[in-house]
Amino acid sequence: MNLLHVQNVLKRLGASKPSGKQTSSDAERSFSLRIPVFTMEKGSEMVIVGESGSGKTTLLNLIAGIITPDEGSITLNGTEISILSEAKRDRFRAINIGCVYQTFNLLQGLTAKENVLTATMFAEKSSNAEERCTMLLSRLGLKEKMHRRPRELSIGEQQRVAVARALVNTPALILADEPTASVDARNARTVIDTMRELAHDEGTSILAITHDASVQAMFPESIAIGDIVHV
Numbered sequence: 009m010n011l012l013h014v015q016n017v018l019k020r021l022g023a024s025k026p027s028g029k030q031t032s033s034d035a036e037r038s039f040s041l042r043i044p045v046f047t048m049e050k051g052s053e054m055v056i057v058g059e060s061g062s063g064k065t066t067l068l069n070l071i072a073g074i075i076t077p078d079e080g081s082i083t084l085n086g087t088e089i090s091i092l093s094e095a096k097r098d099r100f101r102a103i104n105i106g107c108v109y110q111t112f113n114l115l116q117g118l119t120a121k122e123n124v125l126t127a128t129m130f131a132e133k134s135s136n137a138e139e140r141c142t143m144l145l146s147r148l149g150l151k152e153k154m155h156r157r158p159r160e161l162s163i164g165e166q167q168r169v170a171v172a173r174a175l176v177n178t179p180a181l182i183l184a185d186e187p188t189a190s191v192d193a194r195n196a197r198t199v200i201d202t203m204r205e206l207a208h209d210e211g212t213s214i215l216a217i218t219h220d221a222s223v224q225a226m227f228p229e230s231i232a233i234g235d236i237v238h239v
Contacts, residue, residue, distance in 0.1 A: 010083075011180060011213050012048040012071065017041075017080030017090075019070060041066055042238040043080070050180075053204060053214045057224050058233030064217040067237055068183050071215070072105055073097035085180045102131040106174030106182045106212075108203070110189035112166050114158040120145060120165075121154040124173045131177045144172040148202055164195035171203050175212070182207055184216035188223055200226045 019041045041063050048054060058064050069075045070082060073089045076097075082090040085104050089097055101107075106127075114123050121141055128137040145154045148168040158166050167190060174182055182203065188196035200216075200223065207214050216227065224230050 009050050010047050011050040011052070011085060012046070012215075013081075013083045014043050014046040014071070015081050015083075016045070017043040017070065017077040017082065019043075019066060019075070019077050021066065039239055043067070043070075043236060044238070046236050048181075048213055048215060051208075051211050051213055052229065053207070053227055054229045054231065055216045055218055055224050055227040056231055056233050056236065057218060057221075059219055062233045063237040063239060064233050065185055067233070068185055068215070068217060071181075072107060072183055073101050098130075102127070103177060104180045106177065106179040108167075108170050108174045108182065108184040108187045110186040112158075112170040112190075114166055114169060116158050119155045119157055120150060120161065120169045120172075123158070123169055124176050127173045127176050137176070140178075141172070141176055144175055144206070145169070147206065148172055149198075164191045164198070167191050167195065167199050168202070171199060171206075175203075175206055175210075178210055179212060182212055182214045182216075184214065186218055186220075187216060188218075188220065193222065196220075196223065197226070 021039055021041065056064055070077060071084065073092065077090055081088055087100060089100055092100060115126065124141045124145065125137060142154065145151060148171060150165060150168055153161060153165060161169065188199055191199060204214065218224060
């Protein structure tokens with residue numbers, strides 16, 4: 009069964025000026041992405057590979073509802089998110105999507121546990137939130153460090169906090185944007201393996217993007233961005 013269905017999407021990016029007034033530098037900054045069709049099955053784990061600037065992050069932002077297409081439709085978990093208002097997209101994303109970014113976006117004044125729990129507040133999920141948060145941080149090897157603030161954690165530990173935060177609401181889909189860009193090879197393997205193990209246990213799908221061949225090799229399915237996005 010399809011979890012995600014992207015159909016006939018067009019997204020225009022960059023500068024926009026009246027016809028005849030666009031300079032060469034404006035033209036370089038202005039381009040469009042076209043996605044004829046892209047689907048993911050429930051429970052699948054996929055990595056999209058491609059160089060920087062090839063449209064990978066834009067694709068993830070469209071799927072997350074952070075930006076909306078100019079044309080076409082994006083349906084996730086039975087909801088056409090591309091027609092929702094910004095407030096409804098934010099609410100939908102909090103409940104259905106877990107995001108892992110290459111910059112972890114942790115709140116420096118909060119502990120690891122508090123950072124994870126912020127995601128449950130946005131999704132208005134209070135039932136068993138602390139118990140699940142503790143379980144995730146423990147499985148990620150942070151049981152003894154969950155009350156430390158980000159500055160007291162290594163880069164690899166901060167990344168694992170970000171993974172726990174993405175998983176805490178039991179989302180339908182994890183979106184991971186270069187999730188191992190800030191960690192070494194050993195920690196990269198730990199992050200990906202643990203994220204996949206936890207997602208598999210709960211039927212959560214994973215869509216990651218990378219330009220790193222070693223990360224690509226950690227996933228059962230991979231696809232080139234050029235086979236999805238037409239620039």
